Amino acid sequence: MTNWTAIDETVKQWIQEAGALIRDSFYHSLSIQSKSNPNDLVTNMDKETERFFISNIRTYYPDHFIIGEEGQGDFVQTLDGVVWIIDPIDGTMNFVHQQRNFAISIGIYENGIGRLGYIYDVVNDELYYARKGEGAWMNDVPLKKLKPVPVEESIVGISSTWLVNNRHFDQNKLIALAKKVRGTRSYGSAALELAYVASGRLSAYITMRNAPWDFAGGKIIVEEAGGVVSRLDGTELNMLKINPVFACAPGLHGQILEEYLK
Numbered sequence: 001m002t003n004w005t006a007i008d009e010t011v012k013q014w015i016q017e018a019g020a021l022i023r024d025s026f027y028h029s030l031s032i033q034s035k036s037n038p039n040d041l042v043t044n045m046d047k048e049t050e051r052f053f054i055s056n057i058r059t060y061y062p063d064h065f066i067i068g069e070e071g072q073g074d075f076v077q078t079l080d081g082v083v084w085i086i087d088p089i090d091g092t093m094n095f096v097h098q099q100r101n102f103a104i105s106i107g108i109y110e111n112g113i114g115r116l117g118y119i120y121d122v123v124n125d126e127l128y129y130a131r132k133g134e135g136a137w138m139n140d141v142p143l144k145k146l147k148p149v150p151v152e153e154s155i156v157g158i159s160s161t162w163l164v165n166n167r168h169f170d171q172n173k174l175i176a177l178a179k180k181v182r183g184t185r186s187y188g189s190a191a192l193e194l195a196y197v198a199s200g201r202l203s204a205y206i207t208m209r210n211a212p213w214d215f216a217g218g219k220i221i222v223e224e225a226g227g228v229v230s231r232l233d234g235t236e237l238n239m240l241k242i243n244p245v246f247a248c249a250p251g252l253h254g255q256i257l258e259e260y261l262k
Contacts, residue, residue: 002082007061007108008116008131014056015104018049019122022089026099045095046070049088049104057084067240069213079112079239085216091189099123105191107216109239117220119195128195130224136198143199145226148251151180151259154203157193159186168208168244169232177260190245194218197247198225204248204256206232212239218247228253232261 025045050070057066064082066073069090076083084106089095091102100123108116117136119128128143130136136143162174178184185202187193190210196202198221216239219229231237232244234257248256 002110002115004115004131008129010060011106011108011116011118012127012129014053015106015118015120015127018052018088018104019120019125021045021052022049022095022104022122046089046092047072050086053084053086053088053106067212067216069211076240079109081111082115083109085109085212085239087191087213087217090191090214091187094188101187101192102189103191103195105213105217107212107218107220109216112239114216114220114223117217117224119191119217119221121192121195126195128198128221130198130221132220132224134224136221136224138195138199143225146198146200146249147226149203149249151177151252151255152182154181154249154252155183155185155201156181157185157187157196157202157205159188159207162206162208166208173260174206177256180260190214191218194222194229194247197227197249198222200249203252204246206246206261208232208244209242210245211242215243215245215247222247226250230257233257234262 022045047070050068050072054066054072057064064084065076067076067085069087087105089102090105094101104120106118107114115132117130126138128138163171165171193205197205222229227249229247232246237243
């Protein structure tokens, strides 16, 4: 029997330790590399933070599996057993250029079911977390269950990338949505935008391409706050592949899905 309470307490401690190391790095020079393209950055802190979590998981939970953005985990093809999905710094470009608007994101799944989710806004010291069936919190303050929001009163997190011609989705549908809502925002961190949906700071978050480590923690938190997380067509996310992601308050999810995304 997995002791989720003990794991939860341990992860929170590790996150605080990792956050302190990242904040300390602000006063040192960074080693910056690009990955798939010049705008897809990775720093020494991404790699060091991922190694920090992996080393601890290997020591204390050797029978668990790990998916890490920087590729230092396991070669995972199924979600059988307990799987940790980690993004050591979600929003690396923001980390490099702004030293804000980035987060540590962790989702822990058991046989495909999200058990524990964490998003830590390192600079603002805001830890969003959730436990399956028990709700969601921000710094030990329970998040209120999300309520339906009219489209006209909603604030949607969406990158301007998807509002111009692109090969992933008909931008005209999203332009129509952007004209209808109260406002749009883009923070450059999928994890933070999901946390903001869970806390009600955003009414919805829409993107065409998120990897599992981008949304694994946030999915659990949003759902425990009463929200809905799906692909753009309303189907379930594939936790092992890149997905278009649509996270939203209840009621609004169905309305946007039917009127703007299908």
